[in-house]
Amino acid sequence: MIEIKGLKKAFDDNHVLIDINMHVGEGKIYGLVGSNGCGKTTIMKHIMSIYAPDAGKIMYQGQSIFGREYMSSIYYVQDDLFFPFNYTINDLFNYEKMFYPNASEAVFNKLKTYFKVDEQKKLRTLSKGQKRQAAFILAIASQTETLLLDEIVDGLDAVVRKKFWQVIMSEVMDRKLTLLISSHALTELDNICDQVGILHEGKIVKEESMEILKEETKRIQYAVKGDYTLPKSDAYEILQDKLIGKVHFVVLKGDADLFETDLYELNEVLLFEVLTMSLEEIFISELGGLGYGNEEYN
């Protein structure tokens, strides 16, 4: 659906995107996660042709995004929201209807009721959370085949966030909506994403389906008796190794079964347990492996 190849962008001497390669599949929910200032918004702005790339290609449904025909198929909600001056949500929906041929009045009304949005109020007078709800309603009501949501749930309370995810899940199931979402709410993304791209310092350090990602990276806890030797092999990579009390905590990427065999061969193992990692843990361990956030605070 959306394919990015070799995307590069520098703001003067600051290289913001360095050779980005991404693939967002049709009808999938793609979570774009990363450290602060890593370039998530910049990627989205490139997809929407707001920024021009220094190098690389962006394709939408196999076509280069040169013309703007594809724009009526994508709705973008930016992190820093803007609403035209003095517009109510109804005014803005009527305005946006001109651009999105599939925009649905019925969906719009349903969502207004669901989120209890005051349609008489000027959008500029709404609170930050209410503005995000309004932007979300307009995005869903546009009924485009693809949504780009930049930090949409940031600053929302847990109840509204839950409502957001419910609507998204329902849209994805009902009409094969493709969604590219950037967020720091990793726990919530964990439950809904099909694919994840981890971005760090302008590079995609990991792009994988959630299933493979979780299969590939595991947290293992074990305890050994006597002398301890950490196994080493090309079949797996130890991202983290911590000893708390007498229990070793290892984050491992690769073949966990082989690691278990090796561990038993080298040590007298008292306890061995493999745990599935959450997206947040995978994120921390991936970036930790790149030296991000490893500093200790005394």
Add this chain to the structure above:
Amino acid sequence: MGTKNITKSKSVILWHLLEKRNWAILTSVILIVTVFILPLLLEVEINESIIMVGLVEIFIIGFFSTLLDFNYLHETRKFGYYLSKPYSKVQRLNMTLLINILFSGCFIFVLWLLSVAMVKGTTQFFLPFTGVYITILFLIGLSSVLSGNTLIAAIATWYNFAIPLMILGVMYFAVDILSEFAVGFSTSALMDYIVSEYYRMDIIYFEYFYDVMHPMLIFAYLIPLLTGIYLITLWALKRRKNERIGDHLVFRGYQYFVAMIASLIIPFIFTNLMPDGSIVTKLIAFVLLASITYYVAIVILEKSFKIKKQQMVVLAVFLAVFILFVLILGVAVKQHENNIPDREDISAVIITNSSWFYDPVKEKDYQLNDINADMGYLDDVMVLKSEEGINAIRKLHQSIVENPSYYSYVNFNVIYELKNGHKTRRYFHLEPYDSTINFTLDEIANQFQKIEEYRYQRTPLAYNEMYQNKFVNQSM
């Protein structure tokens, strides 16, 4: 697909046009008060001045309205929102221009109708005014694309409007430096010639069209002008670095252009205020002032006191090219100006220290370039056709070329009329220079007194019978 797009475009234009209703109400109220109610209260007829006031009001309102409509180019949030819609940058540019032209056009048309109905004979300034106004609207579009914030876009609009004037200033400055190289070279003479023949400021700024009332002429000028501005705007829009929104200027090239023009204009103003100095002093003053101005301009535009290596290289290259250009031109001009035409090529010589002349008989005024040896009597013009007169001038010319230092300040023009029909002109500026005073000039000047045609024109009361008669008649 095409029909759908057109329908969508029409709907969007109509939507934004309807959004102008508050501006329309404001403009209507202001016009009704100033053009109708106030004259009524003051018991003044609606005249040309009142119509002009109305036009100026439309101009001011239209200026701000257009500027604010282009504000989406200067706010990251706004830009992100509008550009994420399936409505291209070019469509939005066209729509903004069209809406504002339509908006102001309606009010200008109403004033025109009023003018036709109530103030006969005042309609002649509507077309040139509309020409200037539409040009400004297009320049707002261009300046908004080039700028990263709206205030700077407003300033850039007037800056861009003044570019032809600034180029004239830069040309004047370059030519003024040349006058130090070549004896007999006249800055004002050359610039007057350029402005009257080639670089027509009166046409560029529509002044010409107030006198020459021909709609087709205005269109013939306006259409290519607007097309040019529009094409530059499109070019800039496509190459715009939108990530630089919020900076004063989005384009580095334009930033350098602004800084470089400023670095020429400021020295030009200051060196005009300075007492005359040698060419070396002038060039040193120019380099110093240009460098400081360039730095200040870059500091303002970049919002940083740090200057980058690239910016210094641009300045160095620019100054080197400008100075080299002036020096090469100076050498060429010097060779030309020092050249005294051969005696056998000259048919007459005109000497004068005026640059403007009035013929009381024909009630007509002339510029220096207009006069010739056969025009008859004009105050402050000496025409020499005799062998001894022409030779005396050539001798004077040669002597000044060798040493232009004189004990008093003297300025005068010499025009050689050549037998092939051409004219060649020299401007002499004599003053005490560092070199030894050229006393030979006094001797040559004394020789003039012995030339009959010189005496005849210099002291007409004594020698010119026609002048004597005129004087006597006037006395009676």
